[in-house]
Amino acid sequence: MNNIIQELRAKRNWSQMELANRLDVSRQTINALERGRYDPSLPLAFKIARVFGLAIEEIFVPDATE
């Protein structure tokens, strides 16, 4: 699954640590999410959407194969 978390974070001038604190996860998890190495659970995806004030489907885009 692809996402635009890095782009949204950059627009707000947040560091990975700042976003991690807002989501109550580690900085490594933010890094893995941004690189597409880890797909979040549904509760975390909702939390991410809430932090950015967007809908989940505006942030996460399934791969062509999904």
Next chain:
Amino acid sequence: MPHTTRLSIVRPWLPFVLSMLGYIVVLIISLRVLAQGIPDGAMRVTISLAPMVPALFLGWSILSLIRSLDEMHRRLQLEAFALAFAGTALVTFSYGFLENAGFPKLTAFTVWPLMCGFWIVGVVMGRLRYR
């Protein structure tokens, strides 16, 4: 909004560190008392098993640590534990069968370091996978 501070990083590790210190202290005392020549019987068994009391707290502190992790790190740990579980089973069963072929008998103390080694490999693999 929770903030990551030095204290928030250190706090989840405190029960683990204290339990480990307790284990080391009780183990040293237990070995020294046993070396003084306690006769076989209930007292010797009790003193021999004494380090397992702080070890129980150690187990509880590791569970607490796992519960304090975020979802990605919990998945990483699950995969590392799965590797350790399967790897240890493969090695210990293989060696058990080799003992039937005349290989020397090993103490049960060798099992946990082996499992720990597989767990470390699993954590490193997970960190590379999710970095």
